Amino acid sequence: MQLETVNFGVVELDEKEIIYFPEGLPGFEENRKFALLGYDASLSSPFFFMQSVENPGLCFVVTDPFAIYANYEVNVDEEDVRLLEITDPNTVMTLAIVVIPENIREMRVNLKAPVIINIEKRLGKQIIQNDDSLPVRYYLCRD
Amino acid sequence: MMTVFLYDTICVVTEKSREYHNRSKEFASYKLRSDIVLVLSRKKGETVMIGHDIELTVLDIQGDQVRLGIKAPRSIAVHRKEIYEEIIKENQCAASSKEINISEIQNIARDKIHKNSGKNKGNRITVQKNN
Numbered sequence: 001m002q003l004e005t006v007n008f009g010v011v012e013l014d015e016k017e018i019i020y021f022p023e024g025l026p027g028f029e030e031n032r033k034f035a036l037l038g039y040d041a042s043l044s045s046p047f048f049f050m051q052s053v054e055n056p057g058l059c060f061v062v063t064d065p066f067a068i069y070a071n072y073e074v075n076v077d078e079e080d081v082r083l084l085e086i087t088d089p090n091t092v093m094t095l096a097i098v099v100i101p102e103n104i105r106e107m108r109v110n111l112k113a114p115v116i117i118n119i120e121k122r123l124g125k126q127i128i129q130n131d132d133s134l135p136v137r138y139y140l141c142r143d
Numbered sequence: 144m145m146t147v148f149l150y151d152t153i154c155v156v157t158e159k160s161r162e163y164h165n166r167s168k169e170f171a172s173y174k175l176r177s178d179i180v181l182v183l184s185r186k187k188g189e190t191v192m193i194g195h196d197i198e199l200t201v202l203d204i205q206g207d208q209v210r211l212g213i214k215a216p217r218s219i220a221v222h223r224k225e226i227y228e229e230i231i232k233e234n235q236c237a238a239s240s241k242e243i244n245i246s247e248i249q250n251i252a253r254d255k256i257h258k259n260s261g262k263n264k265g266n267r268i269t270v271q272k273n274n
Contacts, residue, residue, distance in 0.1 A: 027231035028238070039245055046256050047245055060237050061248070067256050078217050099236045104244075104251060110237070113230045128222055128230060136229050140255050 003035060004056040007049070011037060018053055019117055019124045022083060026113070026126060031055055034124070036062075050095065050115070065096040065111055068140060073131070074114055080127055084118045093117040097126075099137075108137040 003013040019034050031052045038048035046067040052058035065072045074094050076086065086092060095115040100107045111134045117124040185191060190200040198214040213221050 025234055026227060027234040045245070045249060047248055047252075058238055068252075077220070079220075097234065097237045099233065100248065101236075104247060107248065107252070110230070110233050112226070113233075126230070126234075128220065128226060136226075136233055140252050
């Protein structure tokens with residue numbers, strides 16, 4: 001199918017690649033279908049995009065939280081394991097949503113509510129972590 | 144067949160009632176809203192049942208702080224409302240990021256990125272860089 005996007009123009013997308021979010025994302029409950037897009041197929045770039053399939057203008061920059069935060073850990077409770085049909089932890093992909101403000105040096109990453117994706121079943125959910133030490137706004141470029 | 148509920152250990156949530164006082168006007172309008180089913184007073188140590196498997200206990204009251212104990216099946220996510228609202232706000236900020244220049248982002252963040260721990264697997268679709 002042809003996926004229309006504001007940022008990347010029209011992208012050719014195999015429908016099997018679409019990730020379904022049964023509950024949408026907090027604040028974007030109506031947007032259930034997303035595709036992961038990147039400039040670099042080799043997976044070497046930790047930044048890529050979660051583009052809404054239904055809304056060409058809705059695109060999140062996402063990153064690999066394990067690559068930016070030492071000892072990052074994610075917990076998924078039983079209910080969400082069921083929702084995402086997770087049977088093997090190796091099929092789980094964890095992403096963190098990035099905010100890029102006008103001053104790009106103030107970019108921040110939401111480590112409190114990572115996006116968890118079952119890459120085999122193509123199911124996803126943004127799951128708020130109970131760990132209070134995880135920041136909602138982790139400023140990547142501040143020391 | 145017997146239904147067994149797995150209970151988490153009681154988790155303690157400290158809510159600042161100051162914020163609540165600040166929102167007293169808001170509260171007045173809550174009372175008029177149909178989705179507020181019950182407004183009631185509880186003393187320290189007393190409990191409210193929500194449905195048949197959620198217990199809300201007032202553990203302690205000190206000044207303007209109330210400590211609540213929440214006992215619920217593991218399947219129920221318990222979060223402070225502020226956290227959920229904060230996540231919504233942060234998602235909205237993220238969605239309004241414009242003119243994304245990924246190479247600039249990468250340059251700036253380069254020294255902050257560790258080698259991928261290999262915990263993440265998955266594929267993504269490659270798009271052509273336009274410019």
